[in-house]
Amino acid sequence: MSAVLRPLQADDRPQWQGLAEAYKAFYKTETTAAEYDAAWQRLQTQQVQGLVLAQGQQLVGLAHYLLHGSTWGERVCYLQDLFVPPVARGQGLGRCLIDAVAAAARQQGAQRYYWLTQADNATARALYDRVAEHRGFIRYDYPL
Secondary structure, eight states, rough: OOOEEEOOOOGGGHHHHHHHHHHHTTTTOOOOHHHHHHHHHHHHHTEEEEEEEETTTTTEEEEEEEEETTTEEEEEEEEEEEEOOOTTTTSSSSHHHHHHHHHHHHHTTSEEEOOOOTTHHHHHHHHHHHOOOOOOOOOOOOOO
16 A cells, blocks of 8 residues: 655644554654654644655654754754654655655755764664765753
């Protein structure tokens, strides 16, 4: 069955949360109900933009992205979250979401598009290595 790409809609909340919980579990990240509520609110107010893929009535992928300024360019797009559940992988859905965010970023004037992943996420990296360039940067997090 083919998938339909569309913006996240208000009535997607239950299925979105199921995908978001699976995504967070994959990365072993604990997230509270209040944090899911806050994330959903940001997605609804377009502080962060969301796209989903649906097969019939079932959501089978999500992408969260945002555009921001940059010292060296006008606008940059950051793909913050990308998730396709294991049962839906191997159908090109991740690539579809990456390409859709790229199109949205171009349309909104972004000059660059980037994302992060864990070094040991071999499945995702196999896709990312086909569609983008790894430039060798290492991320550091400073606790606030």
